[in-house]
Amino acid sequence: MIGGLGFGQLVIFKNNNMIFKFRKNVFTFWRQPFVYFMAGAAVLLGLYGWIFLVPNFGASPSRADVSDNVSGWAWAVRQNDVAGINVESGIGWISFNCTDRGVCGNSNYGVNINNNWGSASAGNFSGYAWNEEVGWIAFEKALGDPPDNYAFNSNCMGTCNSSNNCIACFNRIPPSGSTRGKVYGWAQILSLGDDGWIKLRDSSWSDDQGVSIDLSTNQMHGWAWHNSPAGGGLGWISFNCADISGVCTNSNYFVQAEVNSPPQITSSSWSNGDPCSQPEGVLYAVLSWTYQDLDGDPQTAYQIQVDDDNNWSNGLLFDTGQCGEAPPGTSIWGSECQGSGGSTQYNLHQATAMSLQYGTTYYWRLKVWDQWGLDSGWSATAQFTIPFHEYPDPYFTYWPKTIHANLPIQFDDQSYYYTDTNPNNPVLCADNPTHCSWSWSVTPATDASISGPTNPNPDITFFDDQKTYDITVSVSDVSRGYTCSTSITIGDTEVRYHTPTKWEETKGKN
Known part of the structure; x- marks a missing residue:
């Protein structure tokens, strides 16, 4: 039994056309005003057809969860009027997570992408986004099958169809030379029923036109399209201000999808080589680290900085610069780079711009990149001390x-x-x-x-x-x-x- 569940919109359809929407009052089960409302609704039902009660912002789908890995804002700008929705500039902002609005606890909702890349449902979307004008936007199956009857599934990494309530997927493997994986499938505006399908990508669109996720930043890009079969539609939905020239200056919005785990430096160490066999006067410092990536992506670049204190803002003694290829197609290899972008060891004594001194303590840190150009951030500062003098000659x-x-x-x-x-x-x-x-x-x-x-x-x-x-x-x-x-x-x-x-x-x- 449901009691005390609020609804913020009454939407009436006839012959699949939305002809009336009322969203000012909140109606509550088991209270007298609701009885009067239902009596009137019965008359409207007989005159027009289907009636949908669209929940208000305080009543979220039971699927929603604050741990979902998609957040941020998209912007929907109406090109043509949608029947019954009189919004001069479109439906406006679409929120992908309750954390965007600070309403978690009262209304837990969010969109999630399965980033268990070895699973049968890898890359599949689930959950709900929210818009103040049209209400819930489902990224999982809620009111029927999508218009293409899951033809997009062939582009998914796993299985995305009615068997697992999936209507949208993300393919993590970008086109050659790109860092952006493509999003396929649909989302659905629940209050519009069969007229609510939002297309996330079409085979006739360019790569940049459909929705994608940049693995180097975990930001979503591109556009989705809504065009109601009944006429009109919301038009294009933008997922990142960077896709519109000059917009980010005034409105810095984007949707963040944490689908690429940043690489990690799990440990670092140093060695002064074998001072017993090295020639006198040659000072060694071999820096080493352990690379880890939860997604299995290889290291393709590194950068090392060295200083005589741990204040990295006041100049450096030594900086390799980025060494390697990150993102794909962007190879940087300076004069102080050694090995390859995948190297996990650096011989500082071979660096031409670094002169090690006896008895001196040095501080160092490093950063690594995965193959998509996502970096680890700077490691914790470590230190090493060069011996105060030569080792004995036995x-x-x-x-x-x-x-x-x-x-x-x-x-x-x-x-x-x-x-x-x-x-x-x-x-x-x-x-x-x-x-x-x-x-x-x-x-x-x-x-x-x-x-x-x-x-x-x-x-x-x-x-x-x-x-x-x-x-x-x-x-x-x-x-x-x-x-x-x-x-x-x-x-x-x-x-x-x-x-x-x-x-x-x-x-x-x-």
């Missing part, structure tokens, strides 16, 4: 050169460490042994013994002179904890170097 000699079982071999450290930013000013650890620390190891460990594995010059005794052994020393500078290692292989009466320089010695960096 280096040692030993004697004798031949293994004899159970006889010790003397290993002598000749490593260097650094104390300042001058890469050409190393200091011998032996001259300042308290500034360095050592860690020696042998593999296999069970076949050898080290006398003092943390000493700079240990003796190592090998138990089997028919085996080969890997000898490793790790050297750290005590002040910063920077550590590098080097190894050799000895055995079978010969020394085998991983990176041979001389038979008597090995060094971690050249």
Whole structure:
């Protein structure tokens, strides 16, 4: 049983023509004024034909939901009068979501596009929009089948027909070189019944003339058309002021459809490479990130900015600019770009316009684009600090050169460490042994013994002179904890170097 449901319009049809509309009073079930009204309506019904009660703004369809992903405003400008609607400039604004008017809670309504792109109903519209003059505009099946009997369904990504109450769909795959996917099908002005069908696209129209959605902005564009078979019609309905020259300056309207999820940067990191193998004086900073897109769209462009503070409004030390193709057909590739638009790593030390300095903290952020030109926005600011000086150079000699079982071999450290930013000013650890620390190891460990594995010059005794052994020393500078290692292989009466320089010695960096 329904009680207290308000209605704001009485619309009377005869032979499919709307001949009368009354919208001033609100009639309520189970109240005395409504009884008198129904008695009069019965007389009109006998004289003319069908009577429709169109709900007022406070009574919304039960389907409507504030979580719908379409919002904003379209503008309908009447070209010819619609019988019974005397509006000099058309029906005016069409609201696609209750949030547009701040009436959610009292009247929850909205239009939704299914953006689960792997589903059988991907891209299908549902829900209702609202206009003050004609009332509810359905984007799902409400009062019968559309005029083309769902012929548009062949253009949809999923199934859109009477089986799932669908009368409109969005195809997310744009034409080549475009970022705008097309909308197909119909909407229906419920108060006009069979005369209320609004065409969203026609095969005879240009791509820009029908309704579309720009995946780079999630804004709807183009025009829909209403032409009543009874004569007249609302004419063209505009979905974006940008499609009419000069209009946005005074009336910045558009319909927003969140059908393309923006790409995300789920994590970012940096590395200074391998400072133990890099040439002295070459400072590395490798920036990396993880790209994610809920729609499965690939990354096609990136941009990186670097500064010496986290105030991005007062100038930058470095900016790659956009690197890649976004949107399609728009390729930007500056002199500081590396890899490809889909790269998720950038070697800052290779940038010609960026000179890294020892002991300096830098701040960086990045932005990425999907294949349609929709960007992630700037990531959270991250930071990295270049080492204060070079890492140690591990280096040692030993004697004798031949293994004899159970006889010790003397290993002598000749490593260097650094104390300042001058890469050409190393200091011998032996001259300042308290500034360095050592860690020696042998593999296999069970076949050898080290006398003092943390000493700079240990003796190592090998138990089997028919085996080969890997000898490793790790050297750290005590002040910063920077550590590098080097190894050799000895055995079978010969020394085998991983990176041979001389038979008597090995060094971690050249």
